[in-house]
Amino acid sequence: MTYQTLDYALGDRVATLTLNRPDRMNALVPQLFEELQDGLDRAAADGARALVLTGAGRAFCSGADLTDRGEPPIRDTGAMLDRYYNPLVRRIAALDVPLVTAINGPAVGAGLGLALLGDITVMARSAYGLLAFVNIGLVPDAGSTWLVAQAVGRARALEMALLGERLSAEAAHQAGLVTRIAADEDCLAEAQAIAARLAAGPTVAVSLIRRQVAAALTATLDETLMIERDHQARAGRTQDFAEAVRAFAEKRPPRFEGR
Structure with missing residues (x-):
């Protein structure tokens, strides 16, 4: 696929996916979702062992493009979520490799949801997050309700969603929404x-x-113990664990191959 709304780069076994509609602050349109899905396919085919998601220009993502003249008016916003938004969010959540988000600028609406999907989130000091949905008569989507509430708790999540105010990078970091500020x-x-x-x-x-x-966020302690047992059994059979044991005995850093 030839990308028009996405840039793809691979280096150091890391695939960097850059939302590339800088003239629209990387606002989301169906084509961008399709290209992101293809970019994830390409990263897997290329053997990428980690991903980075960022935005081109001065924004990370300004959310849905409500004025894109290349698309028909949105008549059924629920169907739009079913077709484009939710499949991408579910796929990112189920990735076999980690995702780091570089929140280089404003992350607004669904753009904030995408930003917070990162396992580790790095936010530019001048950037901000904004649950802007209430300002246009909509409700949070792209998983942002869950992501924000899990990070900051009920009271702060309601404040963000109901008031629709900007949250600076410093405030986002203090609230536990993002991992680091750069x-x-x-x-x-x-x-x-x-x-x-x-x-x-x-x-x-x-x-x-x-x-x-992810499972621990909704599981009981006993359920978590069972998950840990099953996962540890699988991890203990990997070549990487065997390599780590050898490296420890030989007093050298392990050389992991991802197997």
């Missing part, structure tokens, strides 16, 4: 460095950790 010019480089570190790690264990933490 200087604007360093945001992408720091995210890629983190992704490269993850890509060099034990891929199976990293994948299981992602799933384990």
Whole structure:
């Protein structure tokens, strides 16, 4: 596929996907969802062991493009979520490799949902997050309700969703919405460095950790213990674990191959 709304780059076993509609602050249209899905396919085919998601220009993503003249008026917003938004969110959540988001600028509406899907989130100091839905008579989507509420709790999530006010990078970090703050010019480089570190790690264990933490958000302690047992049994059979044991005995860093 030839991309018109997405840039794709691969290096250090890290695939960087860049939302590329800078003239529209990387606002979301169906074509961008289709190209993102294809970009994830391409990353898997290329053997990427970590992903970075960022935006071109001055924004990460301004949410849905409600004025895109290339698309018909949205008559059924629920159907739009079913066809484009929810499949992408579910796929990212189920990835076998980690995702780092470089929130290089404003992350608004569904764009904030995409930004918070990162396992590790690096936010530029001048960026901000905004649950803007109430300002246009809509409700949060792209998983942002769950992602925000899990991070900041009921009271703060309601405040963000009901008032529709900007949240600075510093406030987002203090609230636990994002992992790190970086200087604007360093945001992408720091995210890629983190992704490269993850890509060099034990891929199976990293994948299981992602799933384990997600499950723990809704599981009981006993259910979590069973998940940990099953995952540990699988991780203990990997070549990477065997390599780590050898490296420990030989007093050297392990060389993980992702198997």
